[in-house]
Amino acid sequence: MSMAPLIQTDVGTVQRSSAHMLLRDPLLWLIIAVVVIGALTSPYYLTPLNIANTLRNTAAIGLLSLGMTSVLLTGRIDLSVAATMVFSVIVGVVVTVEIGALLGERWLVRGNSFAGPPGLVIMITILTGITVGVLNGIGVAYLKVASFIMTLVTLTALRGLNYILTNGHPYYLRGSTFDWIGDSVYFGVPTGFLIFISTLLVLLFFVTRTVAGGRFYAIGGNEVATLYTGIKTNRYVVLAFGISGACSALAGVVLTSRLKSVDAPLGSGYELTAIAIAVIGGVSLAGGVGSPLRAMLASVLFAATLNLLGIWGVSTWYQNLTIGLALIIAVGISSIRRRIIEQ
Amino acid sequence: MSVAEEKFARRPVKSAASIEFWHRHVNSISLLGILILLLVAGRIISPSFLSAENLKVILLAVVGTSIIAFGMTMVVISGEIDLSVAGVAVLSSVVGAMFLDTGSAVLVVSVTLFVGLILGFLNGLLVVAIGIPSLIATLAMLGVARALANITSSGKAFYPDDIEGYLWLGRGDVLGVPVPILILIVTALLSIVLTQFTVFGRKLYATGGNVSAARLSGIRIWRVKIAVFTICGIAAALGGILESARLSYINPAAFPGMELRVLAVTVLGGAALAGGSGTIVGTVLASMIIGVINSLLNQMGVSIYLQQVVTALIILAVVLPGLRHRQVAK
Numbered sequence: 001m002s003m004a005p006l007i008q009t010d011v012g013t014v015q016r017s018s019a020h021m022l023l024r025d026p027l028l029w030l031i032i033a034v035v036v037i038g039a040l041t042s043p044y045y046l047t048p049l050n051i052a053n054t055l056r057n058t059a060a061i062g063l064l065s066l067g068m069t070s071v072l073l074t075g076r077i078d079l080s081v082a083a084t085m086v087f088s089v090i091v092g093v094v095v096t097v098e099i100g101a102l103l104g105e106r107w108l109v110r111g112n113s114f115a116g117p118p119g120l121v122i123m124i125t126i127l128t129g130i131t132v133g134v135l136n137g138i139g140v141a142y143l144k145v146a147s148f149i150m151t152l153v154t155l156t157a158l159r160g161l162n163y164i165l166t167n168g169h170p171y172y173l174r175g176s177t178f179d180w181i182g183d184s185v186y187f188g189v190p191t192g193f194l195i196f197i198s199t200l201l202v203l204l205f206f207v208t209r210t211v212a213g214g215r216f217y218a219i220g221g222n223e224v225a226t227l228y229t230g231i232k233t234n235r236y237v238v239l240a241f242g243i244s245g246a247c248s249a250l251a252g253v254v255l256t257s258r259l260k261s262v263d264a265p266l267g268s269g270y271e272l273t274a275i276a277i278a279v280i281g282g283v284s285l286a287g288g289v290g291s292p293l294r295a296m297l298a299s300v301l302f303a304a305t306l307n308l309l310g311i312w313g314v315s316t317w318y319q320n321l322t323i324g325l326a327l328i329i330a331v332g333i334s335s336i337r338r339r340i341i342e343q
Numbered sequence: 344m345s346v347a348e349e350k351f352a353r354r355p356v357k358s359a360a361s362i363e364f365w366h367r368h369v370n371s372i373s374l375l376g377i378l379i380l381l382l383v384a385g386r387i388i389s390p391s392f393l394s395a396e397n398l399k400v401i402l403l404a405v406v407g408t409s410i411i412a413f414g415m416t417m418v419v420i421s422g423e424i425d426l427s428v429a430g431v432a433v434l435s436s437v438v439g440a441m442f443l444d445t446g447s448a449v450l451v452v453s454v455t456l457f458v459g460l461i462l463g464f465l466n467g468l469l470v471v472a473i474g475i476p477s478l479i480a481t482l483a484m485l486g487v488a489r490a491l492a493n494i495t496s497s498g499k500a501f502y503p504d505d506i507e508g509y510l511w512l513g514r515g516d517v518l519g520v521p522v523p524i525l526i527l528i529v530t531a532l533l534s535i536v537l538t539q540f541t542v543f544g545r546k547l548y549a550t551g552g553n554v555s556a557a558r559l560s561g562i563r564i565w566r567v568k569i570a571v572f573t574i575c576g577i578a579a580a581l582g583g584i585l586e587s588a589r590l591s592y593i594n595p596a597a598f599p600g601m602e603l604r605v606l607a608v609t610v611l612g613g614a615a616l617a618g619g620s621g622t623i624v625g626t627v628l629a630s631m632i633i634g635v636i637n638s639l640l641n642q643m644g645v646s647i648y649l650q651q652v653v654t655a656l657i658i659l660a661v662v663l664p665g666l667r668h669r670q671v672a673k
Binding site for chain 1: 424474478479482483486489490491494650654662
């Protein structure tokens with residue numbers, strides 16, 4: 001595989017975050033530049049509604065990219081994030097409806113609307129996400145299937161299952177909890193974004209302040225050395241995929257709460273977005289380098305830019321084009337820089 | 344060099360080559376066994392399964408995937424991967440469709456193939472010249488090509504109904520053999536010759552087997568890699584043409600998930616993702632196996648989405664034994 005010639009990163013280049021480093025981060029300045037351009041070119045860009053919308057968009061893709069980051073840190077890749085995201089929510093709804101049927105309740109009412117307890121749906125959704133992630137992890141770590149094949153298989157299987165479970169019809173989600181996650185705003189900040197930031201803080205604490213998190217970097221930096229140190233690397237790889245699954249499920253909760261519906265083809269191609277964000281956020285595809293904090297900044301930058309393009313009336317297809325090109329340029333620059341450093 | 348010496352010098356080389364040949368094709372023999380078993384199973388389930396008509400249907404259904412898989416197999420042998428094939432197939436078909444008004448099938452087909460060539464070449468450049476991992480470069484290319492296909496066509500489909508030459512590629516026949524199947528046979532033979540019996544083929548296996556050794560023995564790795572990506576681009580465009588011609592429908596949203604089906608066939612055919620192994624014969628057999636399985640599932644009334652799940656599980660079952668892939672755990 002092309003990813004085999006890994007760049008040898010210094011083991012333990014754990015990037016500690018600080019306000020000082022944040023201020024020097026080019027991503028932050030890029031975000032400010034986009035916001036300034038947006039404010040100058042459109043009177044709507046800085047309205048509270050648009051800011052809230054941008055942050056809502058950030059939340060879903062940001063959560064996906066956090067999961068992607070945790071997997072990329074260990075030197076693997078997770079292509080199944082978007083499929084897992086949708087699958088988890090669909091399983092959440094379907095299983096809850098089945099539980100309702102067992103209890104003699106009818107939670108799937110007319111027009112495929114779900115009117116059961118949202119709490120149960122969300123719980124099952126997250127459990128499903130973690131399960132899918134852990135299965136991916138077991139396949140990759142213990143059964144030694146290449147991670148992109150394993151997750152490509154999961155991606156296809158789950159997309160197929162999504163259609164089977166929904167019969168191709170969308171489920172509409174009703175309930176105050178969904179409204180709360182999707183619509184409510186605290187001081188201009190939507191709940192979904194708060195969920196994203198909380199997840200970010202937990203993940204940030206995990207990778208920078210705990211031993212287990214540090215081992216993600218160690219595995220990504222030099223897996224063989226880490227293994228010979230006596231660390232059971234396989235467990236941490238499973239853990240990384242589990243985190244990715246959980247983040248995908250959370251992204252699903254945030255996204256579907258906002259749309260008030262879930263259907264099988266939702267979020268097609270979001271895996272590309274998640275990879276692009278992680279890479280723009282400085283996460284190395286070879287593993288061992290990157291910070292969830294910068295992935296967060298990259299997701300804000302991404303959402304702010306796409307929002308601006310939307311306001312300018314640029315069609316979605318140009319937006320998709322931008323995502324692809326941004327990915328090529330970001331990875332291209334980092335690999336050219338690496339070559340220069342190596343010389 | 345005396346005759347005796349020459350004999351002595353040549354013999355070990357020859358036998359090494361033939362051992363290598365058998366080693367490479369062992370997998371194909373087991374695939375052939377599986378294929379025969381499946382055909383027998385099909386015959387038991389339905390007496391008409393082995394009829395010429397049904398076999399023709401099975402083959403026609405896998406033509407596009409197989410041809411693209413020949414390109415993919417070469418890319419995988421070289422140690423890279425190409426996830427952009429569906430995007431390349433769609434974009435090249437759509438750009439070709441811009442020339443439908445001219446009424447010239449030759450023009451449409453050559454433009455399509457040319458666009459495929461360019462896109463494949465670009466993939467190669469991204470991987471070789473800039474050094475982007477092929478997984479990412481081609482994933483991005485997939486997104487870009489799909490977006491461009493929709494932008495250039497404004498999301499509208501094209502119907503090449505008036506161009507008989509174009510439709511002939513998908514629906515015509517020569518002496519009772521459908522044209523797509525003929526094209527499949529020709530491309531398979533070309534690919535087999537290219538990979539097994541040419542200098543390029545040797546360089547290809549050498550590159551995938553051990554990049555450093557290949558480089559040190561004077562193979563220009565970048566040339567080999569750009570060549571395989573370009574071939575894969577052309578194969579994707581050709582696959583796109585045949586599918587579009589068969590359906591008489593050029594759709595900018597066509598072939599969703601094609602990359603996985605192609606990859607499935609390639610991996611099932613015995614190409615390890617670490618590079619250096621895999622054969623076109625294996626890929627041919629694997630695509631037949633997938634075709635027969637899909638046909639069986641169809642006859643049993645299994646939905647297309649469940650077939651998708653089954654295909655995914657088959658790939659998993661193939662890669663799970665894992666020994667071949669152990670070295671690419673990443």
